[in-house]
Amino acid sequence: MSGIVQVMIFGLLLGGVYALFASGLTLAFGVMRIVNLAHAVFIVAAAYVAFFAWEKLDIDPLLSILFIMPLFFIAGIGVYRVFFTRIEGSPRYVEMTVLLTFGVAIMVEGLLGVQFTGIFRQAKPAYLTDAFFIGDFLVPTGQFFAATLSLVLLFVLYLFLRFTRTGYGIRATMQNRDAAQLVGVNVRRVSAISFGLSAALAGASGALMSYLFPFFPFRHWQWIAILLALVVLGGMGSLKGAVIGALLLGVASSLVVDQIGLGWGPMAFYGALFGILLIRPRGLFGKEVAA
């Protein structure tokens, strides 16, 4: 029994991190209806920044989010302006975003490969191998820091969306784009800011990835597959759904690893995705997703 509790603690710590990884993805879909297949490659790119900041400049990966987030925020706005303002109003817009971000993902993956080669990287700060006990249960320090930071960032995001003027605009656009425009929300500006935020969240995720999960350019496909599964489970565009989905699947995949075997962890994500498609195609908290 205590073994299962221990596994669930690992799962929750993992789920907290997944929640941050998926938050940017679900924000981009919720506000701009962009299915961003390049989200995970942004995360991997940020992981490279954090890795080299740690290796060359001795900057702690957790601290590196202080400059990675602004950097990715600006880069995100740039990406939005270059790629997405062009296809606004095109027929079958959502499908277009998928194909376009698919292309962007391939492009960035290739560039990362040219620059950094395909070898595995992982930052190794001192706390990576540390752990402490709560009662009888082991808590790895690195994962604890990561999950805590994730939840703090998600809480800040929640406060921002809930209480600032821009946050109002973003939420209004999420609910109904046309109506938001009618009442005077600058939808274009809000969209650009949201995509910037989404990229900044990818940046923070990358800083955590740099020491939690060994990475190389091609790895992003495995990540985007499980993050998308998670987002569909929670309901596309729902931040609450993404967080709950992440915690559930973090625990579920830890249980799968514990009971079945190390390689089978991601099966929890795919199983959950196909299960949810069979029972409730719109996800746990999602609105109807039309093409």
Place this chain on the structure above:
Amino acid sequence: MIEDRAAADGLEPDVVEAVTAPEGPRKSRWIVVGVLLAVLLLLPLTRPFIGSYNYWILIATNVLMWVAMASSWNILGGYAGYISLGHAVFFGVGGYVAAVPLYYYGVSPFLTAVVGGLAAVALGLVAGLITLRTRGPAFIISTIALLFMFLLIFENSDYLGGTAGLPLPSLDLVPQEWRKAPFYYAMLIAAVGSIVLSYQVAHSKFGLGLRAIAEDETKAEVAGVPTRFYKILAFALSAFWVGFVGAMWGYSLAFARPTLFFTVAISAEMVLMAIIGGRATVAGPVIGAVLIYAVNEFSIVQFGSSEINIVIVGVLLVTVLLFFPVGIVGSLRDKGRLPAFLNWD
């Protein structure tokens, strides 16, 4: 004949007039096809005359394989407008369905390739039943998940050789110097078969239904198109030749390994070829496959690294989407400059 069928489908005569090409070019395009087919059939016999025969026959074999894959993808991704980013799953399933009997029992993939194709169809039916409950982005996402789920299963299965895969014996019924020819002809059959399938679909009531779904699924459904049945059928049909060529490809490589088959890169190529050539056209994916394969081959020879090739593929995809979303055949058609031998729609 076209008039008859159009009349049977209830089209007005003037509509028929508009969609029927003049008689002259219609004949000339058959001449082009006849000559091309004759050349392709005789190509392997040029062995005594061409110095770098082995290189060119391999290139031709691969191009034919990609023609088959891009044309197949187009049935679902083009006509029906349902983008699948997981079509490599059918490639892999076909590959393994042929590789396992070969590895364990010595059964030749030339006998089991069709079974590989049928297994892909079966998977397409089952996967379609689940994934086609959704539309648009959720469908695309579920195809990616399908691909990675299969990668996971195959990598973790000892019977299938795990991550290392299965080493396969090479073809020994044929003398060494002619060993590439059977694979070439198998891929030629697949390429022709998939183009014929694509053409048949494009010119059937079923194809019309798929186009209606791509246009506006709700309206299509209201108009009485059995959308769910059509979509699942399209998914299954688009899997067959991909499974078939997967079976042949594994054998020609002499091993089957999960990361070679179940990879996003293979899906990406299919998507790119069909889109750059022209989605929802018969000729588009064929042109796209030839073009993209040439670009890949050139960039690997020129730059020697597959990473740069990946960048080029990405840049091409983005550029085409932003500036020529209807592809080469679509753009030419819109300008009224499509040569008759490319006009099969």
